[in-house]
Amino acid sequence: MLRRLRYRAGMHSGRLVGRGGATLASLARELGVSRTTVSNAYNRPDQLSPALRERVMKAAERLGYAGPDPVARSLRTRKAGAIGLLLTEQVSYAFRDPAAVAFLEGLTLECDRAGIGLLLVPASPDSDDVRSVTRAAVDGFVAYSMPEDDPFLAAMLARPVPTVISDQPATDAADLVGIDDRAAMRNMADHLISLGHKRIGVICMRLGRDQHNGVVDERRQEGAGYHVQRNRLAGLRDGFEAAGVAWDRIPVVERFDHSIAAGASAAGQVLELDPGITALVATSDVLAMGAIGELRRRHKRVPQDISVTGFDGVKAALDAGVTTVSQPVTAKGREAGRLLLDPAVRHRARQVMLPTTFVAGTSTAPHHG
Amino acid sequence: MLRRLRYRAGMHSGRLVGRGGATLASLARELGVSRTTVSNAYNRPDQLSPALRERVMKAAERLGYAGPDPVARSLRTRKAGAIGLLLTEQVSYAFRDPAAVAFLEGLTLECDRAGIGLLLVPASPDSDDVRSVTRAAVDGFVAYSMPEDDPFLAAMLARPVPTVISDQPATDAADLVGIDDRAAMRNMADHLISLGHKRIGVICMRLGRDQHNGVVDERRQEGAGYHVQRNRLAGLRDGFEAAGVAWDRIPVVERFDHSIAAGASAAGQVLELDPGITALVATSDVLAMGAIGELRRRHKRVPQDISVTGFDGVKAALDAGVTTVSQPVTAKGREAGRLLLDPAVRHRARQVMLPTTFVAGTSTAPHHG
């Protein structure tokens, strides 16, 4: 293995110096100066005369030396120059989820500003091999919407670097940025109740790491590893129970996948469980949009026959007039970045709660029963 | 600064051992075994008895040791476990561009599979400080759609690690994945000509690092640093000149920003330059969609009065029925990942050209002049 590596390195650099690449030391030897001097040429140009610096740079170019090795530099300075990001799913999946992309946009905004790299850490959900986390060379971590019992999350929290989590339950080991999912959803429940809806159905995103698709009992609701979903369901329950609606009569259907198709199929299942519902609550806009499509396919009018609500405030849903809760996803990413990278912020707050906005759309209407 | 770092580390680990964290060596000392043994406990469990390994792990937990330091490990093994990605723009901008997101999806798919991290390297376009590139601890690089004369690109190519570029001109220093932009656009030109269009306008994305908005002369077209745009224009020219249309009479308008709004304003400008055009060619779908909006706002019917074409095949454009060239952006990302990470592929090809598909939509129609 080592041998192969060397061979490759040799192949790539063309010029063989030592192991296949010039080092700061070999450059120094070549020039008859000390390593210090070469290092200074790169890192502290004011520490040597311009002439000498120029000589060093010339020699570097001649020998194909592209500057101090980043890893060795990091070891010495104890700075990696990057932060790691851990996501719910395989990284590639995140790029299909508009909310995750918006979060990334916000986070990278801060990384750009600080000149810090963002390392997307691969975390395969069907493996417990957390080495990708323990071996990530980073100065800090951000975790976005990970389930509580995730082994990658645990490995991350064990690392002795600052950490920020978002859309997850608070923990002493990390700073937090989030929204009040429960209150926002309670608000949504009140909206539906004020419209006269008492017989509703619910569709939600995955509640745990296990792949479950179908009806959710109360035990699963309360034990859900996904904090966000658990809180949204709880907020809904708060509202409906306060209005005297028995929660255990309300069908709640879970889907592991988060997609239009999953929303459609979940809506179908809810309708089979209780064809008499007058409103359907989805815990995300994507699911809501899927549900609306399915209802129309079944010749139910939205909102005249059935009201539908979403959550998140993604552009497509707002454009489609879905009644939803708009949350500042990009801002969440930014705040996470700030909490990690901006010393001023870092000293002030360890917890940032962002506001949400209720958006009354055209997918809900009064029920006259 | 160093002092502060130490202080912080101390704060976080709670328990001060040496510099604020246990090391493999301190653990070994504590246990009265050698460093080798502790290292083996983590990296080669088969090299020691389960009992001893257990003892090591217990002690590690007790001392808050989260495993071997990733940076030191990387230095020793000469592997960073990550590849770097360099993008046209600030990283945050990429997340607003559907094509870049699709590319990222494909690339991360391969990274996930290989268990390799993806480091998003910050490259501020208005700075020439390439240290973010020279200091990135990575085993390889991918560059996506960078202009030829970009200093970050140059710094990347100077590094002695394997590199793959996409949507850029070929270079000896890197492997390549791309499409034949010129041929695809030539195809589009032929389509318009077969419909009878001879008087057209063109809007294109940025052609260079300098912020230019407005009419593009031939010199700028041919000297464009953005290879992709240059080739698309060249393909268009090929087609129209072959049909006997003088290229220098065709207005070409450039926009630095890539957005719906930019497409709209560029379309407006073209119309002012030549109100008699019967077709408008955009070099991207985003610009095309902006243009269509603007034309409708000006009470031009598309396609009856003016035909419009795009390029890329992004979902929104396909849904809207834009005549375009669909290119496999996600596949480009995957191929870039494979070229870098899959030794088998790596040995076979150094250059991958992917096919494009012409998509006849409803935004083009025959011109009866």
Add this chain to the structure above:
DNA sequence: GTGATTCTGGAAAGCGCTTTCCAAGCCGCT
């Protein structure tokens, strides 16, 4: 019981770099 074989764990040699002193050399000033 003896020699051969396998296991287990240790010693040592760096990986390539930064940075803190420190020692000359040099200049201008009196």
Add this chain to the structure above:
DNA sequence: AGCGGCTTGGAAAGCGCTTTCCAGAATCAC
């Protein structure tokens, strides 16, 4: 001419880890 202060560049001490030997202990076959 002599002194103080400034500039320039070098020596050395690690940063924390992996891995290749290698030696001693334990096991086994006969």
